[in-house]
Amino acid sequence: MTQALLREIIDYANRADPYPLYEELRKNPVSHDGNGPYVVSTYYEIQSLLHDPRISSDARNLKSTGDDPLGQSADDEGTALPPSFLKLDPPDHDRLRRMTNRPFGPPHAPHRVHDMRDELHGLVGGLIDNIATSGNLDRVDLVDQFAYPFPVTVICRLLGVPHEDEPRFHVWAETLAASLDPDPDGDPAQRGKGTTDARMELGMYLAGLIEERRKNPGNDMLSQLATADGPDGAMTTMEALSTSALLLIAGHETTVNLITNGMLTLLRHPDVLQRLREDPGLSVPIVEELLRYEPPVQLLPQRTTLSDIEVAGVNIPKGASLWLILASGNRDPKRFENPDRFDPDRKDIQHLGLGSGIHSCFGAPLARQEAQLALSELARRLENPRLLEDPPPYRQNAVLRGPRHLQIACDGVLPKAA
Amino acid sequence: MTGERTRDGALEYLKREGRIVIVGASLAGLRAAETMREKGFTGSLTMIGDEPYEPYDRPPLSKQVLLGHAVADHTALPRRRVIDADWRLGVPATGLDMAARRVRLGNGDEVEYDRLLIATGVRARPWPNEEEGSLQGVFVLRTRDDGEGLQRALADNPRRVLVIGAGFTGSEIASACRERGLNVTVAERGDAPLVGALGGVIGEVAAEMHREHEVDLRTGVMVTALEGDPSGRVRAAHLSDGSTIEADVVVVSLGAQRNTEWLAGSGLGAGPRGIACDAGCRAFDVRGIVTDDIYVAGDVARSPHALFGYQFLSLEHWGNAVAQADTAAHNMLSESADRRPHLWVPAFWSSQFGVNIKSVGVPPMGTEILITQGSLAERRFAAVYGYQGRVIAAVTFDNCRWLPFYEHQIESTAPFPPPYSTVDRRPEGNKPVPADFPDPSVPTHGPTITLSGYSPADRKMTFTPGR
Numbered sequence: 001m002t003q004a005l006l007r008e009i010i011d012y013a014n015r016a017d018p019y020p021l022y023e024e025l026r027k028n029p030v031s032h033d034g035n036g037p038y039v040v041s042t043y044y045e046i047q048s049l050l051h052d053p054r055i056s057s058d059a060r061n062l063k064s065t066g067d068d069p070l071g072q073s074a075d076d077e078g079t080a081l082p083p084s085f086l087k088l089d090p091p092d093h094d095r096l097r098r099m100t101n102r103p104f105g106p107p108h109a110p111h112r113v114h115d116m117r118d119e120l121h122g123l124v125g126g127l128i129d130n131i132a133t134s135g136n137l138d139r140v141d142l143v144d145q146f147a148y149p150f151p152v153t154v155i156c157r158l159l160g161v162p163h164e165d166e167p168r169f170h171v172w173a174e175t176l177a178a179s180l181d182p183d184p185d186g187d188p189a190q191r192g193k194g195t196t197d198a199r200m201e202l203g204m205y206l207a208g209l210i211e212e213r214r215k216n217p218g219n220d221m222l223s224q225l226a227t228a229d230g231p232d233g234a235m236t237t238m239e240a241l242s243t244s245a246l247l248l249i250a251g252h253e254t255t256v257n258l259i260t261n262g263m264l265t266l267l268r269h270p271d272v273l274q275r276l277r278e279d280p281g282l283s284v285p286i287v288e289e290l291l292r293y294e295p296p297v298q299l300l301p302q303r304t305t306l307s308d309i310e311v312a313g314v315n316i317p318k319g320a321s322l323w324l325i326l327a328s329g330n331r332d333p334k335r336f337e338n339p340d341r342f343d344p345d346r347k348d349i350q351h352l353g354l355g356s357g358i359h360s361c362f363g364a365p366l367a368r369q370e371a372q373l374a375l376s377e378l379a380r381r382l383e384n385p386r387l388l389e390d391p392p393p394y395r396q397n398a399v400l401r402g403p404r405h406l407q408i409a410c411d412g413v414l415p416k417a418a
Numbered sequence: 419m420t421g422e423r424t425r426d427g428a429l430e431y432l433k434r435e436g437r438i439v440i441v442g443a444s445l446a447g448l449r450a451a452e453t454m455r456e457k458g459f460t461g462s463l464t465m466i467g468d469e470p471y472e473p474y475d476r477p478p479l480s481k482q483v484l485l486g487h488a489v490a491d492h493t494a495l496p497r498r499r500v501i502d503a504d505w506r507l508g509v510p511a512t513g514l515d516m517a518a519r520r521v522r523l524g525n526g527d528e529v530e531y532d533r534l535l536i537a538t539g540v541r542a543r544p545w546p547n548e549e550e551g552s553l554q555g556v557f558v559l560r561t562r563d564d565g566e567g568l569q570r571a572l573a574d575n576p577r578r579v580l581v582i583g584a585g586f587t588g589s590e591i592a593s594a595c596r597e598r599g600l601n602v603t604v605a606e607r608g609d610a611p612l613v614g615a616l617g618g619v620i621g622e623v624a625a626e627m628h629r630e631h632e633v634d635l636r637t638g639v640m641v642t643a644l645e646g647d648p649s650g651r652v653r654a655a656h657l658s659d660g661s662t663i664e665a666d667v668v669v670v671s672l673g674a675q676r677n678t679e680w681l682a683g684s685g686l687g688a689g690p691r692g693i694a695c696d697a698g699c700r701a702f703d704v705r706g707i708v709t710d711d712i713y714v715a716g717d718v719a720r721s722p723h724a725l726f727g728y729q730f731l732s733l734e735h736w737g738n739a740v741a742q743a744d745t746a747a748h749n750m751l752s753e754s755a756d757r758r759p760h761l762w763v764p765a766f767w768s769s770q771f772g773v774n775i776k777s778v779g780v781p782p783m784g785t786e787i788l789i790t791q792g793s794l795a796e797r798r799f800a801a802v803y804g805y806q807g808r809v810i811a812a813v814t815f816d817n818c819r820w821l822p823f824y825e826h827q828i829e830s831t832a833p834f835p836p837p838y839s840t841v842d843r844r845p846e847g848n849k850p851v852p853a854d855f856p857d858p859s860v861p862t863h864g865p866t867i868t869l870s871g872y873s874p875a876d877r878k879m880t881f882t883p884g885r
Contacts, residue, residue: 048822048823048826051819051820051821051822051823052823053790053791053800053820053823053840053841053842054838054839054840054841055841056841089841089842090791090792090841090842091792091796091798091842094798094842306838306839306840306841307837307838307839308838309838357819357820358819358820
């Protein structure tokens with residue numbers, strides 16, 4: 001039965017609304033059937049496993065994936081690169097994450113994200129201007145015209161990809177992103193080749209950039225990763241490569257979905273959209289509630305146990321595959337009152353949308369700022385926006401869940417604020 | 419009218435029109451007041467504090483304030499809500515009449531109560547020789563004024579600072595001095611810093627932190643005398659090993675004393691170790707009988723903890739003050755069946771020499787220690803303390819994200835040594851070693867208190883800083 005439920009979660013037919021399935025799943029904090037994964041669906045159990053040192057993120061500790069519908073890792077970064085810190089345990093994880101954080105956040109770079117604010121504002125403004133000048137306000141695809149291009153450009157700026165290379169970068173990013181979202185009807189061999197080529201080209205490109213920054217460092221993150229010389233020493237070229245590839249992929253797919261899920265939710269709650277239009281500051285609690293209510297990362301499918309452990313009365317053997325259904329924990333009525341209600345005024349909102357523990361989302365401060373800016377500007381500038389299709393077509397991916405397109409219409413676009 | 423209804427009526431009356439007095443206007447007092455108002459208490463609320471300031475936060479005083487990153491008078495505690503209290507600040511409570519339900523104040527006023535909460539906390543233990551302790555340049559660090567004074571003294575670029583005592587506060591002060599580029603000597607009676615709180619194994623790591631940051635760390639020594647110049651400024655300290663340290667600033671960091679003297683003769687079970695209370699924060703009187711209208715919370719309270727063999731613990735922990743205040747406030751306004759026990763798992767944190775130190779449980783109860791994650795040499799690790807085959811405490815250095823797991827291990831009396839594997843387990847984490855706490859019966863660690871005299875009237879307590 002569990003296995004059937006898992007298949008249903010993966011089943012595209014349930015992509016638009018997986019929440020009833022999660023509710024079914026939560027009847028048991030841990031579900032397991034035969035040799036498939038152990039699926040954890042309740043808030044407190046997920047929260048404690050994310051802080052449990054007996055849980056590994058390193059696939060090499062898996063005994064067998066067994067009958068795991070997501071056994072093929074969902075965000076395959078390719079075999080040529082060493083695993084990024086997302087897929088490593090301490091101490092390697094800690095060292096690489098620490099080194100990556102040095103140029104990104106406190107205590108060494110407390111202003112990095114905040115200082116990007118004006119630049120992000122400019123990017124958002126420009127993309128909305130493009131919508132205005134596209135001439136067709138009866139049919140705007142917010143994904144293709146806004147939510148997709150925005151985060152890639154942000155990552156380019158953050159890493160220090162030269163402006164003139166951004167278009168090439170966009171193409172690679174898009175190809176790799178598409179590989180995360182397998183189309184069952186497409187030709188896997190064809191797509192596989194495209195992905196491999198894109199990964200190779202991107203890798204070569206980044207390697208070249210890293211070499212160049214080693215000689216002529218700038219103020220961008222790539223330079224700082226390439227020339228790092230802190231208490232943890234320096235990154236190897238391969239480490240810098242897999243880290244920047246991680247930043248690109250993880251920092252990109254998730255933000256697209258956060259923004260798109262956000263607009264979709266706001267369009268379904270016009271009262272909240274109206275409040276946001278009047279008070280851009282409301283974007284802060286709105287984004288937090290979105291991370292609970294419609295998190296871009298629905299589940300973590302690649303944890304494993306280093307020992308036999310007991311969770312909510314279920315014995316999970318060493319080396320078992322664990323799925324932590326973050327989106328289900330976020331709707332656990334034992335943790336959140338009226339969990340299926342979208343309520344930006346919610347006070348107690350320690351959601352699992354960005355994970356928790358040592359792997360909690362590295363890019364969280366940037367993702368929050370991007371989403372807050374994007375949603376508040378869209379709310380302010382789009383006149384009378386409305387959904388043309390509800391539910392919209394979703395992407396295949398059950399892990400990184402979001403609409404593939406979000407078709408809206410509006411009456412006009414207000415000018416940028418002076 | 420049934421007895422049930424009478425009791426209900428009394429409680430309703432208390433909530434509506436009762437008089438609640440809180441002695442101690444710091445973290446615990448403030449949080450208790452807020453909780454009472456939250457629970458619908460609309461009667462009169464009096465807050466008595468001996469300092470002239472509104473409640474402020476102390477942790478920054480030994481860190482950001484000393485570094486000059488924060489100003490001492492800007493560390494006011496954020497308010498969770500309006501408490502609408504009658505504030506009596508700058509006036510100490512000087513006595514308690516339990517029978518008449520009155521608190522006496524230093525200015526001669528008396529305040530009547532229906533319910534009393536005592537949250538008078540602790541104060542810094544002063545230098546035992548009063549004359550030496552009053553030399554200019556000799557400081558303790560507990561209050562806002564202390565913090566401000568010490569910060570100014572450090573800003574004057576003294577040639578050398580001497581810190582007496584290498585507990586958490588002493589170590590944080592030494593760390594701040596080094597960050598300011600000042601020469602600093604630390605004199606510690608034990609074999610290593612933090613040894614009383616975390617034991618010798620971790621103490622050795624702390625000692626390396628001091629030395630690596632060029633602190634002149636002297637362990638196994640006591641300061642026997644402070645010496646002033648003719649103008650009354652401190653100029654040197656004499657050590658038990660015969661050496662002399664010249665210093666312009668001396669910080670006495672010998673722990674804390676509980677503020678219970680004002681209760682002498684009141685009949686309440688109050689003494690140097692705090693005010694004994696039950697798990698529901700109700701104070702005991704000297705006969706060992708629990709009172710029904712006097713409650714205790716925060717550093718001054720000493721309460722039995724079910725998880726630690728019902729030992730009476732007095733905890734100088736920020737989180738304990740908040741949680742205990744909350745429990746006390748709840749219980750003060752509840753029928754006995756609705757009262758809650760204070761079951762907070764002890765936890766504290768410190769920040770020194772750039773390292774974040776956190777602990778849960780009661781490390782000094784531990785007899786053995788096992789490094790479960792990371793490495794002592796890298797100064798980034800998690801360690802658990804074992805006591806009679808169970809996990810009793812844990813400490814992390816720059817590794818605090820794992821702490822909730824260990825807290826749960828303590829709460830569920832998990833076995834020690836842990837039978838499971840963890841990420842980042844190194845060879846040194848395969849075998850427990852003695853935790854190496856100082857033998858409490860040997861007066862090398864912590865000051866000693868002795869009693870003399872026979873009849874209760876002439877019994878005297880003598881404080882001895884060392885052998």
